[in-house]
Amino acid sequence: NAGVMQNPRHLVRRRGQEARLRCSPMKGHSHVYWYRQLPEEGLKFMVYLQKENIIDESGMPKERFSAEFPKEGPSILRIQQVVRGDSAAYFCASSPNYVFSTDTQYFGPGTRLTVL
């Protein structure tokens, strides 16, 4: 059973460009979470999605950031007009479908975004 997959692993963008980060949850998981890790810090929650629904986006900046998890395909975290402060590692996690199953999250390897 493949784990959570994220791509690309490394992404370099210039200021003002767009960044698209992809996450495929573990097989059988339909809950996806995105976290951001700034240098020398712990992970900070950004957004929680289920298929076709954003459940909690309280940790996501209101501007330039968006997330989706379509019925088919991976979850996408999109950052428009990137700035240097967006440079960070972005982690995706997933959890299973069954009731009361969301207590454990399984993390992907992360995408390291560098903004020049």
Place this chain on the structure above:
Amino acid sequence: AQTVTQSQPEMSVQEAETVTLSCTYDTSENNYYLFWYKQPPSRQMILVIRQEAYKQQNATENRFSVNFQKAAKSFSLKISDSQLGDTAMYFCAFRPGANTGNQFYFGTGTSLTVIP
């Protein structure tokens, strides 16, 4: 608000010795989950151990065990017979119980070095 504090930015231990990493948290919840994640240089987040707050028995996974003190809101990780592969960042994480959100709250991490 939920907060997680790891007061030891860096620690080291001799190979085969035992080391304890500290974690405290603050919450008004009665039901919740606690986790330790390991992040090696590859930056992959690996689940080490989890504890349900309603369980009095401390969780154990091979060489890893926790000392969960609910009244003190303390959740330390003990690594026995330390191995070189244990060298990594270790993050303590808190998740509220069901129906109170699904996001994890992470501490700032402890960098552990196992010395040969």
